[in-house]
Amino acid sequence: MALLETLNQDMKQAMKNKDKETLSVIRMIKASIQNESIKLGKDTLTEDEELTILSREVKQRKDSLQEFKSAGRDDLVIKVENELSVVKRYMPEQLSxxxxxxxxxxxxxxxxxxxxxxxxxxxxxxxxxxxxxxxxxxxxxxxxxxxx
CATH class of the missing domain: 1.10.10.410 (Arc Repressor Mutant, subunit A)
Incomplete structure (x- = not known):
């Protein structure tokens, strides 16, 4: 199943469950995908391009996590860790x-x-x-x- 289809299904489920955090992250991922497709002038992205976007999202959150940890912002650390776990759901299985x-x-x-x-x-x-x-x-x- 294509990433956008999966995101749409998960977004509907998050709405039903009133899971605002997950919904917010899914919307951010969808926005990133749409922005990239506009930038590249394509209607749909390849799996490789989608993977690049997801990797970028993970990297951004990991960088933010380090910044917040070093600044002692535990409230933001928890928020970003939750976001990171949502984004990682859509990543392929990691190599050992x-x-x-x-x-x-x-x-x-x-x-x-x-x-x-x-x-x-x-x-x-x-x-x-x-x-x-x-x-x-x-x-x-x-x-x-x-x-x-």
Whole structure:
């Protein structure tokens, strides 16, 4: 089922349940998707483009979460954590550490990379393979660990 269809169904359910927080987050995601489709001049987005938008939404909330934690704003931390959990429902299942290491190792072998100088080349090859299935920071850490 397409992401927009799922969002519309979940939005209806959130309205029925009077779940204002979930409803608000779903509306934000839908707005982001609509803005992107207008920007790209398309009626519908590909799954890859939708995934990019969801990843951006997750990243924004993670950044906000760190800012609020460092500022001691516990009220906003809880709100953003709830938003993050709603957005993550629409993301693909995340890769385990072992799966990510295996993908990185295979990519390093394909590229014959041997030093940290080649990290950019490895990262640019790994990112499309794991798009939306792993956090960028986690990927960077694994690549650094494998390129000794």
């Amino acid at each position: 550490e072992e799966e990510l290491i295996k993908i990185v190792q295979e990519t390093i072998q394909e590229l014959n990379a041997s030093s940290k100088k080649e990290m950019g080349k490895v990262m640019s090859a790994v990112m499309p393979k794991v798009k939306g299935k792993a956090d960028g920071t986690q990927i960077k850490d694994v690549v650094l660990q494998q390129l000794k």
